[in-house]
Amino acid sequence: MDVSVFEVIGPIMIGPSSSHTAGAAKLARIAKDIVNASFNRVTFGLHGSFAMTYKGHGTDRALVAGVLGLYEDDEAIADSFELAKQQGLEYEFYEINLENVHENTVKITFLLEDGSNYYVIGSSIGGGQIIITNMNGFQTEFTAQYSTIMMKHYDRYGIVSEVSAILANSHINIATMRLNRNARGEEAFCIIDTDDIVPYDVKECIEQLDGVIQVQVINVND
Template identity: 50%
Template sequence: MLNLSIFDVIGPIMIGPSSSHTAGAVKLARVAARIAGKPFKHVEFGLHGSFAKTGKGHGTHLALLAGVLGLTEEDERIKCSPGIAEARGITYKFYEVDLDDVHENTAVITFTHDDDTTTEIVGCSTGGGRILITRISGVEVEVTAERPTIIMQQIDRPGVIAGISRILAENNINIGVMRFSRVAKRDVATSVLETDEKIPPEVVEKLAALDDVLMVRVIQ
């Protein structure tokens, strides 16, 4: 039997016309900006597949730009995102890219920060306003942002994961899902933790203060 929720039938509250090309694009870009985490002065969007072919007619360009600016799916200012970017002194560029065998609604979002460093986020809009972040600065991940999520980068050493788990347990935060990715042994690793409870700012500070932890981002 196919089980459908009311969300699956009517989709999210959003500014249209498309839950994939508009609402999902806003959320994808907003989450990407949260992961990037630092002020940025320029952003580039590489559009793959359906995003590249039909996205402009569905407002995908405006939606992606609105998302990195922090607007939500139901915000009526989505169509005004170019003007908002200009007012904030943020420049942007769209281009088409072929990423081979990935979801047709995939975007590569590259932020140039105020300190001239860059962060590249790859993700897709999977339908019904849902998203999936698949790569952060070259590291494969799985981030849906459907539950409170902690994204961390740390040195791959014994005891680091135990320290993260200890802090969450001491603050009565239960880990629902934990994913760990690394490029090489003892190199920089990325952890994605989905929790049952929201993450208070003081817990974020404790996680960031751990030895060998390089970055902490929270999406909730």
């Protein structure tokens, strides 16, 4: 049986819990990176165990810390409420019942400065590891363990092969690729995990492809 050392000793973190504290902070931080836009209010819909124990385990402070960009080993997590106040960030926690998800799941909704909303649903699955299962209505399985390209585009012939060619020409190896679409010919969402860092010029090349709406890159060592 393959067991990660992180599942045995846990990540470097501010406690008390790798799932409820470290995982929550990472989850919220990655959600912030996915949104990649200015926001002034965040709501946290807490499901399952998160809803029952979030105050005692510091999940609330960890989630706020994450959307502020703090990492899970940052001692300032304990002061995240005060930091949010200083930055003018409003936040709210509420209970939610989500179907077919892990017990440590949260729906994070960002109110953007342009007046629109963007939500991310994700779970803290143990040992500080996370999985993002929904990005503003698009179903996915994003673990933030690889450098990742997230591409919103129109569902048209050849666009995925064009992206693959750009990566191949840049000597970037694809680890996994997942594609979801609302309907044939309409908007689609593609997530590509890579074994290599994705440089900014590669992101620009993908953005210039016909049919691409938006590209976001998250490099794991950023």
